[in-house]
Amino acid sequence: MATVVASGSDGKEQGVETSVTYYRLEEVAKRNSPEDIWLVIHGRVYDVSRFLNEHPGGEEVLMEQAGGDATESFEDVGHSSDAREMLKQYYIGDVHPNDLKPGGGSKLLVVLDLPHRGCYSLRFSVSLLHGREQVLLRRPC
Numbered sequence: 001m002a003t004v005v006a007s008g009s010d011g012k013e014q015g016v017e018t019s020v021t022y023y024r025l026e027e028v029a030k031r032n033s034p035e036d037i038w039l040v041i042h043g044r045v046y047d048v049s050r051f052l053n054e055h056p057g058g059e060e061v062l063m064e065q066a067g068g069d070a071t072e073s074f075e076d077v078g079h080s081s082d083a084r085e086m087l088k089q090y091y092i093g094d095v096h097p098n099d100l101k102p103g104g105g106s107k108l109l110v111v112l113d114l115p116h117r118g119c120y121s122l123r124f125s126v127s128l129l130h131g132r133e134q135v136l137l138r139r140p141c
């Protein structure tokens with residue numbers, strides 16, 4: 001586990017201090033019991049232990065993915081934007097950069113809202129050095 005604090009190009013810390021805790025995949029793999037469940041989704045680590053009994057798909061779904069990369073399963077289900085928002089409260093850190101798959105951060109997740117009166121928006125995740133941010137592109141109405 002390592003913690004990184006973001007700093008500017010001059011080496012001084014920027015106005016808002018952001019720290020990211022990195023976890024090795026071997027550490028995540030140990031967290032696979034009903035009392036301690038960690039998952040990796042899009043290179044981010046989530047401790048979903050307290051969500052086990054609340055998961056709408058049942059606890060066995062989370063247990064099958066416990067300690068591993070659940071990205072594909074998470075996306076295959078087609079989770080709602082509410083579920084994605086809820087996931088944020090379980091975020092504890094990122095996978096250590098040395099454990100990331102080559103090219104894993106290059107995929108874009110694109111959400112296209114159907115055109116309505118000439119308006120549309122695209123939303124996708126962009127992999128950054130210390131995490132992910134969502135970018136929203138919108139054509140003016």
